Amino acid sequence: MNDAWRLKTQTLPLDRPVLVGIINATPDSFSDGGQFSVDANSLFRVDLNAVVAKARALIRDGASMLDVGGESTRPGSEPVGEAEEIRRVVPVVKALTAAFSVPISVDTYRPAVADAALEAGAEIVNDVASGRYIASQNRFAEENETDFPEEMADVVRRRGAAVVLTHMQGTPRTMQVAPRYDLGVFDEVFDFLRRRRDRFVELGVDAARIALDPGVGFGKTFEQNWELIRRAAEFYALSQPLYFGCSRKRFLIETLRRAVAARETETALTDESKRFYEPLEPENIAERDAATAATTLLLAERGVRIFRVHNVLRNAVALKFAESLAGSRENSSSNAGVFRR
Numbered sequence: 001m002n003d004a005w006r007l008k009t010q011t012l013p014l015d016r017p018v019l020v021g022i023i024n025a026t027p028d029s030f031s032d033g034g035q036f037s038v039d040a041n042s043l044f045r046v047d048l049n050a051v052v053a054k055a056r057a058l059i060r061d062g063a064s065m066l067d068v069g070g071e072s073t074r075p076g077s078e079p080v081g082e083a084e085e086i087r088r089v090v091p092v093v094k095a096l097t098a099a100f101s102v103p104i105s106v107d108t109y110r111p112a113v114a115d116a117a118l119e120a121g122a123e124i125v126n127d128v129a130s131g132r133y134i135a136s137q138n139r140f141a142e143e144n145e146t147d148f149p150e151e152m153a154d155v156v157r158r159r160g161a162a163v164v165l166t167h168m169q170g171t172p173r174t175m176q177v178a179p180r181y182d183l184g185v186f187d188e189v190f191d192f193l194r195r196r197r198d199r200f201v202e203l204g205v206d207a208a209r210i211a212l213d214p215g216v217g218f219g220k221t222f223e224q225n226w227e228l229i230r231r232a233a234e235f236y237a238l239s240q241p242l243y244f245g246c247s248r249k250r251f252l253i254e255t256l257r258r259a260v261a262a263r264e265t266e267t268a269l270t271d272e273s274k275r276f277y278e279p280l281e282p283e284n285i286a287e288r289d290a291a292t293a294a295t296t297l298l299l300a301e302r303g304v305r306i307f308r309v310h311n312v313l314r315n316a317v318a319l320k321f322a323e324s325l326a327g328s329r330e331n332s333s334s335n336a337g338v339f340r341r
Contacts, residue, residue, distance in 0.1 A: 002241045005306070006208040007103050007123040007162040012065065014241055014305040017296070017319050020065045020105070021058030021312045022247070023051060023096070025088045026072050046088060048095045055096055062316030065124075066100070067308055068092050068117070069107035073128050073172040073218075082135070085113045090120045097121030105164070109133040109140075111151040118159040125156055126243075126308075128172070128218060130165040130196040140171050143192055153203045162209040164243050165196045169219025176219060185224040186231050189214050194238055211241040211306060217249040225251040229295065233302040244299055245308035252291040256282035293318040 005012040012018060025046045055066055070088035071080045080088075089106055096104050097120070105124035106117035112135060114125040131152035132141040141148040156163045167189045169175050181188045193212045201207050214228045214235060235242055246252065260280050281287055289311040296307050296315045300322065309315045 002239070002305075004208075005162060005211055005241045006206065008118065008160050010103050010123060012103060016305070016323070017300050018064045018306045019062050019312050019315055019319075020067050020243075020306060020308040021055065021061075021063030022308060022310050023055060023058075023066055023068045023092065024072075025051070025068060025070050025092045046092060048091060051092050052095055052099050055100060058312045059100060059102055061313035063102065063312045065103050065105060065306075066096055067105045067107050067126055068096065068122070069126075070113070071108070073107070073109075078173070082110050082112050085110060086116045089113060090116050093117050093120040093122050105162075109152070111135050111155045114152060114161075115155045115159070118155070118161050122161070124162040124164065125152070126164040126166075127152055128166045128168050128215070130167065130192070131200065143169065150199065150203055153200045153205060156200065156209075157204040160206075160209075162211070163200065163205065164211045164213050165193060165200065166213040166218065166243075167192050167215035169215075179219045179221050179224065181224065185220060185227055186234070189228065190235065190238070193235070197238060197240060207240070211243045212238060213243040213245065216244060216246050217251060220251075222251050222254050225249075226255075229298060229302075232299050232304055236303060241306060242304045243306040243308065244304050246295045246299075247292045247307075247309040247311070248285065248288040252288055252295065253282045256280065256287055256291055289314045297322055 002014055004014055058066065068089055070085040085108065089108070093104055093106060103123040104121060105126045106114055106122045107126045107128070108114050108117070109127050109129035110133060114127070118125070129140060129152075131150060132143075132145075132148075133139075133152065134141060134149050135151055136149060152163075155161075169179055193214070197207070197210055197212065200210060212235060214232070216225045216228055220228070229246070232242065232244070260282060263280070292309060292311065293314045296309065297318055299307070300319065307315060
């Protein structure tokens, strides 16, 4: 496993789980879009004071890194223009780097947006397309395509930045239409991440600056998402830090729905017992945050160290309990649980 992740100007220790707080400077992200909007006019404007206040709360709650996005990549989302994404992202990155010392990442697949954000002070590019977006051709390269213009890799190399390479089948607009993995989801995702890592290194990006994200929720079915989580530790054969973004995603809602359905089927309630029946509401954000925290613990036990989450506090508290349990185990045995290397 990797003990640290080299960023543009910093090094992020990975001796314990790292929480990445989400800052969505968008009007349409799937769970928190529009929270920094100045007004309801057609031109979306970001309230930078609100952004800094939110970031301060995330850091207080346990975030060691902040991830800024200017375009929603939820399934079926419509893209915004390059200039619009830069307009949203760059002032936010500047405000955050001026106010805080924690590293900032920019969530973008566009090379020009990444370049502008890195110039503004970002340390990391969080690229859902793993460098497959070719701005000069206005298209995404196919997953198995080779010898296309590596515009994002060039930006990352030239800026000396860190990068998260993510597996996404198709594009944000098409990825959930009909996910298909003829050789099996794990094998195909593993091979894709290996190929993209190797290509970035071949083009001069320092391997110590590359983290890998299997792309849970990005072109995967319910069962495929859970297979990637169950087999997360196997990705360490690639010798890179692992980065997971499960927070509030649809497969967690579906997991909760299935739990509710099973509960309703298995439990016949009398009128008297109904008043003691605790409701479980899969669409409720609090329920999704609880499910996210449980997933974070499952992945931390498998050695994953970097987690992109909406509710930092809920995940930090869950990890703190796990750390306390690991300490108790260490006192009584050689097994330190989640935090043992």
